[in-house]
Amino acid sequence: MLTDSLGGNLEKIREDIGQSSDIIIRIVKAGVNHRHGVGVIYTDGLADKETVQNFILESLLIDLRESFQKIDAENFFLFIKDCVLKAGEVKEISDFQKVYFHVLSGDTVILVDGIKKALAVGTRGWQDRGVNEPSSQIVVRGPKDGFTETLRTNTALVRRRIRDKNLRIETKQIGKITKTDVCIMYIKGIVQDKIVDEVRQRLERIEIDGILESGYIEEYIQDETFTPFPTVYNTERPDIIAAALLEGKVAILVDGTPFALVVPALFVSFFQASEDYYQRFDISTFIRLLRYLAFFIALITPSFYIAVTTFHQEMLPTPLLISIMAQREGVPFPAFVEALLMELTFEILREAGTRMPRAVGQAISIVGALVIGEAAVQAGLVSPVMVIVVSITAISSFISPTFNMAISIRILRFLFMGLAASFGFFGIILGMIALVLHLTSLRSFGIPYMSPLAPFFLSGQKDSLIRMPRWMMLRRPSLINQTNIIRDTGAHSEKPKSREIENETSKQGNEK
Amino acid sequence: MKIFLLLLATIIILFIDLPEMIQKQLKKEIIVYSLLLIAGIILSILHMLQVPLFNPTDLIVWMFRPFVE
Amino acid sequence: MQKNTIISIQQFFILVVYFIIGSTVIIIPSFLALKAKQDAWISAIITIVLGVLLVWMYDVIIKEFPDDTLIEISEKVLGKWLGKIASLIYVTYFIFLTSLIIRTIGEFMVTQILVETPIEVIHILFLLVGAMGVRLGIEVLARTAEIFFPWIIFFFALIVLFLVPRYDFQKLMPILENGFKPVLDGVFTFVSIPFLDLIILLMIVPFVKKEDRNKIRKGFIFGVIVGGIVVTSLVSLCLITLGIDFTARNTYPTYVLAKQISIGKFLERIEGLVAGLWVFTIFFKMSICYFASVLALAQFFQIKNHKFFVFPLFYILMIYSIISIPNWPYFRKVALDYWPYYVTILGFILPFLLLIVAKIRYRTTRKWSEKGV
Numbered sequence: 001m002l003t004d005s006l007g008g009n010l011e012k013i014r015e016d017i018g019q020s021s022d023i024i025i026r027i028v029k030a031g032v033n034h035r036h037g038v039g040v041i042y043t044d045g046l047a048d049k050e051t052v053q054n055f056i057l058e059s060l061l062i063d064l065r066e067s068f069q070k071i072d073a074e075n076f077f078l079f080i081k082d083c084v085l086k087a088g089e090v091k092e093i094s095d096f097q098k099v100y101f102h103v104l105s106g107d108t109v110i111l112v113d114g115i116k117k118a119l120a121v122g123t124r125g126w127q128d129r130g131v132n133e134p135s136s137q138i139v140v141r142g143p144k145d146g147f148t149e150t151l152r153t154n155t156a157l158v159r160r161r162i163r164d165k166n167l168r169i170e171t172k173q174i175g176k177i178t179k180t181d182v183c184i185m186y187i188k189g190i191v192q193d194k195i196v197d198e199v200r201q202r203l204e205r206i207e208i209d210g211i212l213e214s215g216y217i218e219e220y221i222q223d224e225t226f227t228p229f230p231t232v233y234n235t236e237r238p239d240i241i242a243a244a245l246l247e248g249k250v251a252i253l254v255d256g257t258p259f260a261l262v263v264p265a266l267f268v269s270f271f272q273a274s275e276d277y278y279q280r281f282d283i284s285t286f287i288r289l290l291r292y293l294a295f296f297i298a299l300i301t302p303s304f305y306i307a308v309t310t311f312h313q314e315m316l317p318t319p320l321l322i323s324i325m326a327q328r329e330g331v332p333f334p335a336f337v338e339a340l341l342m343e344l345t346f347e348i349l350r351e352a353g354t355r356m357p358r359a360v361g362q363a364i365s366i367v368g369a370l371v372i373g374e375a376a377v378q379a380g381l382v383s384p385v386m387v388i389v390v391s392i393t394a395i396s397s398f399i400s401p402t403f404n405m406a407i408s409i410r411i412l413r414f415l416f417m418g419l420a421a422s423f424g425f426f427g428i429i430l431g432m433i434a435l436v437l438h439l440t441s442l443r444s445f446g447i448p449y450m451s452p453l454a455p456f457f458l459s460g461q462k463d464s465l466i467r468m469p470r471w472m473m474l475r476r477p478s479l480i481n482q483t484n485i486i487r488d489t490g491a492h493s494e495k496p497k498s499r500e501i502e503n504e505t506s507k508q509g510n511e512k
Numbered sequence: 513m514k515i516f517l518l519l520l521a522t523i524i525i526l527f528i529d530l531p532e533m534i535q536k537q538l539k540k541e542i543i544v545y546s547l548l549l550i551a552g553i554i555l556s557i558l559h560m561l562q563v564p565l566f567n568p569t570d571l572i573v574w575m576f577r578p579f580v581e
Numbered sequence: 582m583q584k585n586t587i588i589s590i591q592q593f594f595i596l597v598v599y600f601i602i603g604s605t606v607i608i609i610p611s612f613l614a615l616k617a618k619q620d621a622w623i624s625a626i627i628t629i630v631l632g633v634l635l636v637w638m639y640d641v642i643i644k645e646f647p648d649d650t651l652i653e654i655s656e657k658v659l660g661k662w663l664g665k666i667a668s669l670i671y672v673t674y675f676i677f678l679t680s681l682i683i684r685t686i687g688e689f690m691v692t693q694i695l696v697e698t699p700i701e702v703i704h705i706l707f708l709l710v711g712a713m714g715v716r717l718g719i720e721v722l723a724r725t726a727e728i729f730f731p732w733i734i735f736f737f738a739l740i741v742l743f744l745v746p747r748y749d750f751q752k753l754m755p756i757l758e759n760g761f762k763p764v765l766d767g768v769f770t771f772v773s774i775p776f777l778d779l780i781i782l783l784m785i786v787p788f789v790k791k792e793d794r795n796k797i798r799k800g801f802i803f804g805v806i807v808g809g810i811v812v813t814s815l816v817s818l819c820l821i822t823l824g825i826d827f828t829a830r831n832t833y834p835t836y837v838l839a840k841q842i843s844i845g846k847f848l849e850r851i852e853g854l855v856a857g858l859w860v861f862t863i864f865f866k867m868s869i870c871y872f873a874s875v876l877a878l879a880q881f882f883q884i885k886n887h888k889f890f891v892f893p894l895f896y897i898l899m900i901y902s903i904i905s906i907p908n909w910p911y912f913r914k915v916a917l918d919y920w921p922y923y924v925t926i927l928g929f930i931l932p933f934l935l936l937i938v939a940k941i942r943y944r945t946t947r948k949w950s951e952k953g954v
Contacts, residue, residue, distance in 0.1 A: 311695065315853050423698070423706060425853055426690055429860045430710045433725065437710070440724035441717045454724035455589055525892040533889060544882045545889050552896025559900050568677050569905045569915055576922040 001095050006037045006113035012096065013041065023103065030060045036076050037113035041099070046106030048125025055086040056108055056121060073114030080110065081119055089122030101179065124152070131157070134236040134258070136403060139275040147236045151181050151255035157238035158185060158253075162245060166190075174203065174217070178210035181255040182217065185241070190248045190476070195445055199250050199263060214254040214261050221252075221263070223443050228408040231444040233265035235402075240274045247476055264445035268453070268464040271295070273401035276467050285466040291399055292465065298396035298409050302339045303420035303428055305389045309335040311424030330380040336421035338382050342390045343417070345371070347410065350394070452477070514560050522553060588785075590793035592723035594800040594807075595730045596869060597782065601808025602733075603866030604685045605775040606835050607859060609812060610819040612774070612917055614828035617767030619753050621825075622817040624767030629809035631768065632776040635929065636805050639779065640798040642936055643786050645943070647794055651783040652880040658939045667931065668881050674927050675781060675874040676894070680902035681912075682867045683707060686860060687902065688909055693836060694856055704902050707864070708895055714868045715875055716891050719788050722872065726865050736858055737811060743842045743851075747822045773921035775812070776805070777928030784873035832909065835859075871898070 002009055010025060017023050026040045038060055042052055063084060071079065081090055089107075093099060094117045099109050106124035131153065134146030147154045155169055166188040173179040182203065186196055202221040211217060218232045219225070235241065236258040241251045244262045252261040262269075271291050276284040309328065313321055331338055349368040356364055376382045393413070400406040412435065419427030442449035452460020460477060462468040533542050558565060588596075613621035646654045651671060656664030686707060687700045695703065714722045757764070782801075789797060815835055819828040822841055828834040839855035842848065875894055879887035906912040 312853055315850050317849065423703070424695060425857060426695060426703065426860060427706065429857050430706055430864070433729075433861070433864055434710045434713055436725045436728055437714045437717055437721055440728070441721040448724070450724060450728065454592075454727040456591060456727055525895075529889055529892060538884075538886065538889075540882070541884055541886060541889055544884060545893060548878075548890065548893035549896070552893050552900070555900045556896050559904060565900070565904050567905055567907075568673070568901070569912070572919050572923050573915060576919045579922050580918045 002099070002111070002116050002118060004114050004116050006039055006111055009111055009118075010039050013099065016096065016100065026057070028057070028060055030064045031071070031076060032064075036073065038080075039111035039113075040108060041103050041111070042108040042123065043103055043106060046104070046126050047108055047123040048106075051087065051123045051125060052108055056110070056123070059084045059086060060110075073112060077112045077115045077117065077119075080112065085110075085119070085121055087121045087123065091120045091122075093118050093120050101173075104179075126150075128153070137235060137237050137240070137274070137401060139273070139278070142275050142278045143237075143239050145238060147238060147253075147258035147260060149256055149258060151183060151253055154238070154253050154258070154260065155183060155185070158241050158245070158251070161238060161242040162187065167245070170200075172203065174206050174208070175211040176207075176209050178212070180211040182211065183251075183253040185245060185251040185253060187245050187248075190246065191250060192248060195248075195250055195264065198445055199252065203252075211254060211256075213257045214252065214259045217252060217254060218261055221261075223445065227438065227442060228411050229267070229439065229442065229449070230270065230402075230404040230408065231265055231442060231449060233262040233269055233402070234259045234404065235262065236260070237274055243274065243277065264447040266444060266447065266451060267439060267449050270400070270402045270405040272463070272467075277470075281467050281469045288467060289465065291401065294396040294399040295405075295409065298393050298399075298406075299413060300416055300428060300432075301389055301393045301396070302343055302413060303416035303431075305386070306335045306339050306417055307420040307424040307428060310421065324383070324385050327383040327385055331383050332380070334421075336417065338386050339389070339417055340414070342376075342382055342386050343393070343413065346390050346394055515557060518553065518556055518560075522549070525549075587790045588720055588723040588788050589790055590796045590800045592727050593785070593789050593793075593797070594804045595726050596723060596785065596865070597779070597801060597804025598730075598808040598811070599726055599733075599862050599865040600779065600782065600869055601775045601805060602811050603859075603862035603864075604682050605812050606815055606862070607685055607689060607833060608916065609771060609774055610816045610828055610834045611831060612770050612913075613767050613816050614820065614825050614834070615917070616770050617763045618758070618825050618829075619755070619820060620757055620764050621767055621820055622753070622813060623757070624764045624771060625809070625813035625816050627764070628768050628771040628776065629806060629813065631772055632779075632805045632809060633802050635772075635776055636779065636801045637798070638929075638936065639783060639932065640801060642932060642939070643783065643797055645936075645939055648787050650785075650787055650876060650880060651780065652877050654783070654939075655935060658935050658942065665881070667935075668877070670927065670931075672874065672877045672881050675784075675870060675877050676897060676901065677905065678778060678781065679867060679870040679874050680898050680905055682863060682870060683898065683902040684906050684912075686863045686867075688906075689833060689836075689856070689859065692909075693833060694853075701899075701903065704899060707867070708871075708898060708902075711864065711868050711871050712891050712895055715872045716888055718888075719785060719872055722865070722868050729861055729865075733858060733861055736854060740839060740842070740855065741814060741818065743844055743848070744818060744822055744838070746844075747841055749821055752821050752824050753817075769921050770917060773924045773928075774916070775808070777924040779805070780928045780932060781870055781873045783932075784876055785869065832913075874898075 006027070010027070014025065022044045024040075024042055024044050028038050028040065030036050030038045040052075040056060040060070060080070064080075081092070091102075093102065093109075098120070099118055102120040103109050106126060108121045108123045110119040110121065112118075128150045129148050131145045131148055133144045145157060147157065159167065159169075164187065168184075168186055168188050170184045171181055172184075174182045184196070184199055184203070199221070203217070206217070206220045208216065208220070214234060218230075218234065222231045224231060233244070241253075241260055241262065245251060249262050249264065252263070254260070271288060273287075276288060279287075308315060309324065313325075316324070328335070333341070346368075349364065349371075353361055353364050353368075373387060377384050377387060397406050397409055400409075416428060416431050419431045421427075423430070436450075440448070440450045440454055448455060451457065452464055459475060462473050463477070529545065530542075533545065555565065610621075613624060617624045642654065646657070649657065652668045655667040655671070658664070659667055683704055687703045690703050691698065691700045714725065786797060793800075815838075819834045819838055822838060823831075823834055827837075831837055836852055836855055836859075839852035840850070842851055871891075871894070875890045876887045878890050878894065879885070884890075
């Protein structure tokens with residue numbers, strides 16, 4: 001609790017904060033005859049210096065000079081609060097914890113001698129990256145702004161897209177030491193209350209010292225930990241968040257990272273790129289089907305190769321078989337070892353490529369191309385077919401619009417390779433069954449992960465494997481959403497009368 | 513070797529099932545579970561030692577022989 | 582009893598279809614050709630009708646006890662001791678059936694595809710995935726079945742289409758050459774292999790969603806018809822492309838059938854696809870039976886959580902899948918001559934008795950559900 005002595009309060013604050021050089025404590029004498037001692041505390045770098053200078057210190061030092069002759073401390077405090085400070089956000093606080101919280105969040109705290117309360121003035125403003133094009137989910141057509149590391153900017157980006165009074169943003173601090181701001185965003189009236197409650201409860205349960213990225217939150221709130229598949233969606237695109245909110249999902253934004261979370265996340269949502277909704281529906285459908293195909297290819301091509309070359313040679317047409325076998329002639333390893341070797345090499349190269357400093361990236365790709373493409377084949381370590389297989393796999397795994405789904409295939413691929421090496425197609429099929437069994441057993445915030453494929457919903461099919469035209473998707477996804485399901489009244493399901501326009505124009509032309 | 517693998521598998525299975533049963537104190541479950549598991553292990557070991565075991569198919573043949581002939 | 586897991590009526594329908602197709606397609610074409618010769622398709626069609634009537638009878642039982650599995654029904658109807666005996670008979674039957682199904686796929690794999698792999702290893706892998714499914718519960722199994730279902734139907738249709746150039750309807754002539762006797766023999770065989778085994782689905786019916794309860798009969802019968810049509814068409818395909826003798830003498834005529842496919846010199850040797858289809862369908866049939874066995878066992882010992890019986894049963898299934906069939910010709914003989922009597926008792930006579938006893942006791946007492954037993 002704050003005491004009424006300014007010196008005592010500041011002494012305590014100095015003691016608690018230590019010698020940290022970035023905490024600025026300034027004592028000024030304000031008012032006529034400089035009667036009132038005022039302490040101003042802020043964090044250098046977090047508080048906006050301009051604001052502190054122009055609207056707080058200047059007001060206190062210059063504007064107050066001309067005011068009342070005599071005024072007691074109580075009224076002086078109220079006067080500062082109500083009449084002097086030229087800032088939008090002013091809060092009265094009365095204990096030290098709050099003081100530290102505000103100072104360390106970038107606010108400026110003003111203490112007045114003789115008053116047991118303090119004022120926290122919103123002066124947050126630090127250097128940030130600015131709104132840039134997101135680096136992970138790139139679109140050809142569509143908005144190019146992405147989230148930044150500042151929570152306020154991010155909420156503003158979403159708010160700018162949804163100008164509705166029902167868009168709710170609940171903020172809470174998580175992390176005993178970092179006290180990171182975490183926001184829950186949803187549209188009241190569209191979202192199911194059960195899901196919001198569930199999100200609140202799960203966030204409530206988090207006990208951790210620090211949150212540095214939304215991944216921390218994700219691990220705490222996901223339904224199932226032991227699964228290679230993501231059950232929480234993440235994105236750095238505000239338009240995806242806005243679309244998710246409109247579908248009745250809940251977004252979780254975390255301060256300090258551009259990646260926001262969306263729950264519940266279904267298997268199909270990891271194959272929906274935002275651009276699907278900006279392009280024509282037929283093209284989007286084609287591309288989306290392509291993604292599922294690529295997912296499948298990335299998953300089983302190497303194991304398919306292993307199965308065919310070790311167990312089921314008879315399945316290949318004879319000329320192809322002969323050419324493959326001729327190529328494999330000089331290879332000293334069984335197909336499984338060959339595939340494992342190449343896949344591992346590729347994984348290492350890829351990882352090196354992502355973590356390398358940009359400047360060295362070029363070198364990596366040259367080495368990679370030479371090692372994988374040329375040298376390995378010429379040295380007779382691997383067959384050319386294997387190189388093709390690895391390349392197809394690699395390219396296919398890059399097609400996924402979400403990075404975390406692509407990672408899960410990378411792991412599973414090795415599992416399938418092992419199964420194929422020991423059981424051929426039988427192993428692959430049983431692996432597929434086990435995989436789907438696992439997938440269908442997953443849930444994301446109570447919603448079955450594989451819906452609307454299983455359990456099957458006809459209405460859900462309009463936006464899962466394919467994308468129907470917008471005017472056919474009149475309802476929101478039925479599993480996530482049950483209360484406010486009508487998205488569009490369907491006024492546009494009739495074709496526009498384009499014929500009449502032509503008639504009209506030609507008539508005018510004739511008259512001329 | 514086979515018997516060793518069998519016992520290894522059994523240990524893994526016990527690791528999966530037992531903790532939950534003990535935690536929830538399901539006494540009846542534990543009894544029936546162990547009985548069945550032991551029966552299964554004994555059957556497997558006998559089979560591995562190539563002891564002829566009771567064959568239900570033969571029973572069916574024996575039971576319905578009068579009808580067929 | 583864990584009845585909080587739910588499956589929809591579509592999923593139940595799909596499970597019925599899998600149950601009819603799985604393992605039947607491997608065994609039945611050869612059997613039918615052996616018994617009914619070129620009239621196998623006639624017996625198949627008659628059998629579907631019989632199957633529908635059978636399911637109708639099951640449905641009467643289901644209507645009487647919508648919330649109970651077969652084990653619970655028999656214990657309610659026959660009283661404690663008689664009921665326990667009936668349950669024990671069913672439990673052993675379920676376990677036996679499961680191990681036979683596993684053996685069917687194991688034998689197929691070992692003789693046709695993975696010739697060098699020991700059959701035990703194949704059984705272990707197959708059962709492991711099954712055990713995973715059963716532990717996850719019938720809900721997950723049903724959903725997985727649902728995801729694969731369109732593909733199964735699609736590839737089945739593909740095979741039927743690809744074989745069109747090889748159709749030879751002359752092979753079905755002359756119709757009813759030896760009168761009706763062989764046809765009825767065929768009916769007896771075909772009814773016994775998938776249709777009388779359908780009694781096992783009475784273990785799963787209580788898991789159907791409450792709001793779908795009144796559609797059970799529709800779903801059940803529709804499933805029997807669709808599955809029956811798939812099997813019948815495969816039987817007929819075997820007859821009209823391979824001929825009677827070849828179908829009857831071959832162990833896996835449907836697999837040989839797929840080897841015949843050759844479209845434009847590039848679409849050849851797609852029998853692997855067929856083998857894959859059989860693995861899928863047999864897997865789901867096996868899982869249904871495995872689940873039913875586990876559940877029946879748990880209910881026999883009156884234990885709530887059936888999940889724990891998955892692994893102990895694993896050993897028993899594993900051993901019995903190997904030893905109950907010393908060799909494949911012996912199995913063919915048993916399945917052809919002895920098995921029909923066995924399942925007629927379990928799949929028809931016993932349920933029929935249950936129904937009659939239930940009706941009599943129902944008249945003397947009040948309705949079961951009102952009694953609150």
